[in-house]
Structures are given as C-alpha cells and as structure tokens.
Amino acid sequence: MIKKSIAVTRAANSCVLLELNGHAVLTDPWFTERWWLRRGEPLGLRIADLPPLAAVVVTNLATNHWDLRALRMLAGKDVTPVYVPTSGMARRARALGFRHAQRVRWGETREIAPGVLMRVVPAGRTLVWPNNAYSFSTAGSRVFFGGEIAEVAPLERHRAGNPPVDVALLPVNGLRPLLGPRLVMGPDQAVAGASVLGARVLVPVHDAHGRDPLSALFRTTGTASDATALAGPDLNVVDLPTGRRWEPTP
Template identity: 35%
Template sequence: MRLTRIGHSCHLLEIGGRTLLTDPWFTVTPTYDPGERVALTVDQLPELDGILVTHEHYDHCDLDALGSRLGVPLIAPHTVVARARNLGFRDVRELAAGDETRLGDVTVTATPGLHGVPEVTYVIQGGGRTVFFGGDTLKIPELDELPDRFGPFDLALLPINGLCVRPAGDRQVVMDATEAAQLAGALRARIAVPHHYAFTSGRLGDLLITKSRREPVAFAEAARRLAPQTEVRLLLPGVPLTA
C-alpha cells in the first residue's frame, strides 16, 4: 500500500493493485487556496482506477480539472452525481452510507459523515489492507463503530483543522485535532495521516468567513495521548508513504 498526499484532502492511494484519487483539488483561486503546494497536476497523475469524492464543496470536488479523466469510475454521494454526468464522466457510481462498489479486487464502502452539506466517508479494502478516508467530516459516533464491521484499520486519513464558519456563530463543521486523535484511537489505526489543515479562504475570508487551526503537530501531540497505538505520519505534499 502506498499513499502520496497531493495537497489538502487530495491523495493518491495505491492499494490492492489499484490506484485511487481522493477528493480532487487542483485549481487554486484567491478564496480557495490549499495553503501548501499542490504536488501534482492532473497531467502528472498516473493511470487511475477510481476517483472518490466525499461531497460537493469545491476544495474536495474539483471535477472541472479532470476533463482528461472522464473514463475513470467516479464514486460520489447523490449531490455530486448529476454534475459529474453533465461534465461527461461515463461511469458515475452513487453511494450512500452503507453502500459499496468494487474496483477490481478493491472494495469501496461509503460510511457516514457530517459536514455543512451532505457528505460520506469511505472505507477502502484491498490487498489485505483497510483504509479509512474522511474528507472533512465532523467526528460522529457512527465512525467509532466502524471497527465492529471492518476490523482495525491499517491507515486512517483524517481532517484535523476544526474549521468553523464565522457568520454561522462559529459553527464547527470539521473535526479538530483532538477529535481526530480520538477517532484514530477508536479505529485502532496502525498509521494515521492528517489532512485538511493548511487551507485558507484568503486574507479577508479568514478574517470574515472561516477560522481554523493549521498546525498538524497538534494532532500528533493529541494522538500520543489518545491513540498511543497509532503511528502519526505528517506528510508533505508529494512525499510518498509505503505501509
């Protein structure tokens, strides 16, 4: 199993002989900036066997950038399906929590998520490995129960910045570093990689719309206390992890 973080929540995951792309985001704008370099362009991506999208927000669903990959199976919740088909994706698979699909010998199961819009998370299984991918969900009790069905996890990809929406009374819409560490412990994750922490809404957006904590070290510190069995790996974009 090999993981390369491209930036934000966008990863390349090689598992069970298949290569998957999670929550694509390649196009930077003044109000949507990953806050870190984007390690690969779409043209630099390898051949893909599947694209996983957790929800419709632009920083997780940059479908316009993927015009050269319209033949790749796209797995997404119902809120993304119509747009993907209108853009020309030819194999769009709608999953709700509890549904699953196969990409060769790899099984992708949609699991619960909670965010400002409808969101799913994913469990990916292949080659004897089990991976949890949370795009930018809050921590909810249903996620703690995943090991009852899937067993312990080899890898957990977890958002950690605790993003809050200022105009909504600082309503939190993404789990924070402590909650992510608690989830890593509940999942019995062997390795955890944090993501969704460097993001910025631009200077004015950060002042008026969003606020978050951007230090991934906070997750590593929390995991030492709350998930001592989990090895935390802080991945720079483009640096692969083999596990």
C-alpha cells in the same frame, strides 16, 4: 504489521492519491485555486501527472473537495468511475464526460478494482447535504478516508460492525465558521477517531488553510503537528508534506 500494499501521496487539502494493491484511487480532487479559495500549501501533484485511476471518490460538494475545473482535464474520463454523495454531483460529472459517475449512499459497497472493496461510511452532513467517508479493503490492508468529517461518533458506529483499519486519513485543522459548528475534526478528534478505528497510522489531511477572502469567515483550531503531540505510543502520525509518497515500513 501492515503489508506493503498501501501508498499515500497528498496533492493538497484532502486530495490524496491512494495506491491499494497497485490500483490508484484519487480522493477529493482539488488542483486549481480560485481567487477566493487558496490552498495554503504547495500543490504536490498535478492532474496531468496522475496514473490511470481505478476510481475518484468525493466526500462533499465544496470546491476544495470537488474541483470540476480540474476534472475536465482528467485523462480517461470515459472509463474512470466517480463516486459522489449527491445526485446533482453525479449529473455534473456525467456532463463532463464521466460516463460512470454515480451517487453512492451510506452503507453501499463497490468492488472498485479486482480485490479492492470500497464501503461508503456516514460522515455527517454539511447543512442538508450528506458527507461520505470511504473504507477500502484489500487482501492485505484496510484504509479509511474521511476528508470532511467532524465527529468521532460515526467512526465508533462504523467500527462496531467492522474490523480495525491499518491507516486512517482524517482532517485535523478543525475548520469552523465564526458562528456555527465545527466543519471538520481538529487534532484531538482525529487522534481519537484513528484510535477508535483501530488504526496504527494516522495521515492528517485537511490541514493547511490559505489566506483568501473566505478565510475571514472561518478559523482553524489545530494542525497535524498538534495531532503528533497528542498521539500515544500505539499511533504513528505521519505528517506528510504534499508531493511526498509514503508507504508503510514492514
């Protein structure tokens, strides 16, 4: 049984508000569209609606995971830690007023709030740039967030040395360029990855894909509904609409 120390609210794409033992963590911030980059789903949270944050964690440097335009408007910049996968991203965050922005490397850990431990998990690379995933542990639960991860193998390596998680947030739309490898998991990889992690719940992220100039260069290969159809009886897929808060039922 998952203790009620977890809550999840999706804003859009991989931008999620996680509540862990009462501490709020924002993942992959994306609140402002561009003319060339659209969400394809309603925005579920505005940046002005966010509670005080224990941390902002970012998986990669793509604009729909790393919205500097929106982060300029975040309250509490001078006290909110921002964890990113590259030194350049940390410098840009500090230039915006995030005094506690820092690069975190694969395998590093941080106590981001009393009783909330974060571990940085390898999630492959986009070209030469590393992608981070994050595992969060509290006294009552474990949550895995991979906003930009394409393969199951890194999850197998992580699970080999760590306890099972309760909830996994993994991408499902299988986004890939017309020429080249898949950028994120499709529904079959997400279901397999959640099972490898030992999760009882999969919350799909990176699902919708807007119609914009970039969409002509990419295609998707699945949805959260496909993940639901693929999941076995031991995995509950929570297809969470943007803006709706979910917490486990004891």
